[in-house]
Amino acid sequence: MVALPADLLKGVSGPPDGTYRTYNPFMHAENEAGAPLGRLLRQLRQSRRLTIEELAEASGVSGRAIGDMERGRSRRPHRGTLTALAQGLRLDEATHSLLVTAARTARAEATARSGPAVASPFTLPRGLRDFVGRADELEALRALAAQATEQAPPRTWTARSATLPTAVVSGPPGSGKTALAVRLAEQLAPSFPDGCFLLDLRGLDAQPLSAEQAALRLLTSWGVPDAELARHTAEEHLARYYELAAERRVAVVLDNAATEAQVRPLLPREGRSLVVVTSRRTLAGLEGVHRVELGMLTDAESASLLRAVLGARRVDTEPEAVRSVIDSCGRLPLALRVAANWAATRTNWSLGRLAGRLADEERRLDALSAGDLRVNSAFALSYSKLAPGAALMFRLLSLAHGTDIGLEQAAVLRQTSPTAAEDLLEELVESGLLLPSRDGRYRLHDLLRLYAASRNRAEDGAEDSRAARARARSWLLDSAVRAGGWFGPDGAAAPGPSPDRLLTLDSRERALRWIKEESDNWLAAFRDAAEVGEHAKVAEVAEALNTFSENWVSWGHWPEIYERAAAAGAALGDATLQATHLNHLSWAYWACERRQADAVAASTRALALATAAADPVQQAWSHDHLGWLRIVDDDWSGAADEFRRATELFAEADHLTGFLQASGGVIPVAWKAGRPEEALTAYRGVMDVLDDPLTRDRVSRDERDITALIASYHVSYVYLDEGRWREAADLLASLRGQLDARGSYWQAGKVYLHLAHALTHLGRHQEAAAEYRGLLAMTEHIPAAVLAEARTHLDALNAGEPSPPTRFPL
Incomplete structure (x- = not known):
């Protein structure tokens, strides 16, 4: 069976303007061999x-x-x-x-x-400069980490012989679980030369990260290319994760875990790495892990935290007030830090005055608690002293999509400039009500988000809040559409500047980076749009990102994107739109999750809808999809029939690029099905279209070149299989150097090898020997099996012996 590279199957779908790129499952670049x-x-x-x-x-x-x-x-x-x-x-x-x-x-x-290294989005965030306390917990965790760093050969760590060092840090919200894990990783960084990483498992979200999605994010962070991830199943992704975790020495913080089932697959089975899991739950179902349960700070630790923020002189002169502040904050680190940050900006206030304000029960919000501790008094005090603009920004942040907030989304929510938004956000950071994140981004602690939402409900009108959230949603989704425009078939048709001038997307690189960095945010906005019934926008975003999806097959959310887009088409009563996104969904099911039965069902449903709507283009793409999917089952004859029907429909619709792609699929599939004349007819049809002056301007130069190259490579097998040596030699000679120039070394090796075989059969032995020798000199790129076959044939030529039997598997 021919394996279908997921990133090359995507040619079955495309944008509504009728332009598509040519993809083929038999053409894929191999990694350089023999370095x-x-x-x-x-x-x-x-x-x-x-x-x-x-x-x-x-x-x-x-x-x-x-x-x-x-x-x-x-x-x-x-x-x-x-x-x-x-x-x-x-x-x-x-x-x-x-x-x-x-x-x-x-x-x-x-x-x-x-080129220059790109920082991983999951590298360790900056820890707290004034971290205090938790000495016993840190000592226990350092001892656990020493088990990983002191063991000698990695192979000594196995599921049977030992438990890989793993810790679960649990405790109530605001108890400092993440801060402790980050502090530990910072201290141990020299012992883990391959890096320290923090991944938020989003345990409190309606849709937490799955174990596979988490593994994919870490694999990407460890440098595994998307093209490699796209070729593998979920099980293979986890296997690759275990393999790299065993080879490397990394510290991984799996933050904010929801359940044992989410975490268990992410615990490495061997190696010398350290995994620290944080969760509000104890995750008692995990076996063989070291457990650290964080309660409240002691009085001494609480006082030390206040000293770290306010200075020892100010704290030690008012011991009674300090005890009152500690009691009011329930010894919860987050509440203590917020209160201390508030006092740090008001040096003219005594701590007694702070204690009095915190003791005012009327300032507490009963709905906000950590376990049985009410902690909002500290939040309320800091909030009450914010300037009106910063207070409004704080409330609006509760409406943001995603948990990691950039300047642009904050500016849209507040209807101000990014510079002004940054000033307001930094004021919130100084007050302790907002946490700095990576690369100039910000995040709200879960408790603070709840508090901000409560203030939003109390102070802002429901209509204004809906408008602000809609504004942010619209901006994120419009930006996603603009970024996706860089990946359309016509690369020159780059999107213009955004009307609000908030975001610059002036290159494919910037667009790709924005889509990935903001993926959690625009995905949340996309889901929101689907929930509120913005069906046209849902379909627009999904279509705009269709071609981009080939660049990030491993993301893991494309099936959801196209499920929602197909549902949007149905809600709009637009059968063609629904069929279009069902065809996209078919690709996503197969390429992202290897769900072949679901992929076939999606394309079959798309075909029925497109037929009812009398839309030949989507009918054709459905047949094209089904052709590739039949190849998975080695149904070459059925695949050939699907591709032939696709070419007829594309021709009927005058859809040139679709016609070329489907015809290109007919060539190898018809040959494998034992129908060589059909393969030759398809090849002549492709070349006639490419050479026709009336159609040349409708196909880009690059598309024309790659289509001709793929078609010629495939038809060479028909000539070779039928013993048409002169035609094979002429065609293969014209392909020399083209495939290796594009990085397709496996196919390039076959071109040189098969050309030498054809020349041998033509009696042109000196030329054949020269081709064999040239191929053997390319040891850095050509796979060993191809080189071995060339060496065998060259030895036979040099010895004057008959050429060994030749086969031509695709």
């Missing part, structure tokens, strides 16, 4: 007469990791991995040093090729 590190490791393994599986057993490094290194897919192995491999290979000191040097070189080359 110096990979070659050295393979040579060392083979010199010991070990298979990859035997070396994996001897070293404790997974077979997949070894294979990735040998093929050049993994260019940044860590020293611990290399040491384990050296032990498994029984290398002497000099050879071990040579392996380390090759790895260092590969790492430097990979870094140079990838």
Whole structure:
């Protein structure tokens, strides 16, 4: 069965303007094989007469990791991995040093090729400068971490032999769970050279992150490319997560967990990493974890926190007032910090005056509590002293979409400029009512969000609040549409500047970064739009991001996007729109989740709707979808029939690009189905369209080149299989250098190899030998199996022996 790369199946759908890009499941770039590190490791393994599986057993490094290194897919192995491999290979000191040097070189080359490093959105946030207390808890966690850093070979950590160091930090809201975990990770950073990461599992959201989504975010943060993730199933994503966690030394904080089921798949099974889970629940169902339960601070710790913020002299001169403040705040770290920050900005106030204000029960909001502790008195006091503009911003932040708020969304909510919004946000930070996040962003603690929402309900009219939320929703979704415009088939048709001038999206890179960084926010706005019945906007956003989705297949939310978009089409009574998004949904089911049955059902439903609506284009895309999906079942004849019907419908609709794509699919599929004449007819149809002066201007230069290249590559198999050696040789000679220039080294190797075979059959032995030798010189890129076949045929030619039998599997 031919595996379908998920990122190349997307050609079955596209925007309504009738322009599409050509994708083909048989054309995909391979990673560079045989890089110096990979070659050295393979040579060392083979010199010991070990298979990859035997070396994996001897070293404790997974077979997949070894294979990735040998093929050049993994260019940044860590020293611990290399040491384990050296032990498994029984290398002497000099050879071990040579392996380390090759790895260092590969790492430097990979870094140079990838350009400047982009900071991961899940790197550790800045910790509290005035963190105090929790000494016993920190000491226990440091001792746990030492188990990870002191163990020698990674393979000693297995599910059977030991429990990988994992801690669960639980406690009520505001007790400082995240602050403790971040403090620990900061202290231990030197022991974890591969980084410290914090991932919010969104345990309080209506839709918390799933374990797979969390694993994908960490894999992306660890540098695994989306193209690789797109080719794998959910189970393979988790396997890759376990593999990298075993190879690396990282500290991972899984913050704000909801349930054991969410966390359990994210606990690594081996390695020398540390995982710290924070949750309001104890997660008692997790086995073999170290538990730290945070209660309230002691009186001494509470006083130390006040000293850290206010200074020792000011605190120690009013011990009675300090005790009153501590009692009013319930010894809850968040409430104490808010109260202290408030007092820090009012040096003319005595702590006695602060204590009196906090003791005023009428200023408390009964609905806001942490466990059985009412903590809003501290919040109310800080809030009451805000300037009106900052107070309004605080209330409006409770309406924001997402938990990580950027300047632009805040400016839209407050109807002001980003500069003015930043001033207001910083005032809230100074008052302790807002937390700084990464890269100039901000976030509200859950309790503070509740408090802000309560003040919004009490002070702002429902109509004004709805208008503010709608304003933010509209801005986020319009920005998503503009950003998605950079990824349309015509790359030159970049979107213009936004009318409000809040956001600059002047390149694909900026657009891609915005879509990813704001994904939680615009997704929340998208869901909101669906809930309030903004069906046209839902469909518009989904369509605008259709082509972009190929660039982020591993995101995990595309099925939801197109489910909601298809439902929007149904709600609008627009059968064509519903069919369009059902076709997109079919792609999402297969590419993102490998749900083949659901993908087939979505395309089948789309076909019925498009047929009823007499829309030939969406009928054609449905058939095109079903053609690729039949390939998954090795139903080549059925696939050929689907593609043929798609070409007929595209021709009827004069949909040129769709016609070219479907025809390109007919060529290899008809050949595999034993219908070579149909494959040749499809090939001639593609080339006729590309050469026709009446249609040339309707196809971009790049699309024309790649379509001709793919079609010619596929039809070469028909010529080879039928023994039409001269036609095969002429065609393959015209393809030399084109595929390798595009990074498709596997296919490029087949071009050189098959050209040499054809020349051999034509009796042009010197030319054939030259092609074989040229191919063998390309060891850095061409897969080993292709090189081995070339070497066998060249040896036969040099010995004057008959050429070995040749087969031409696609």
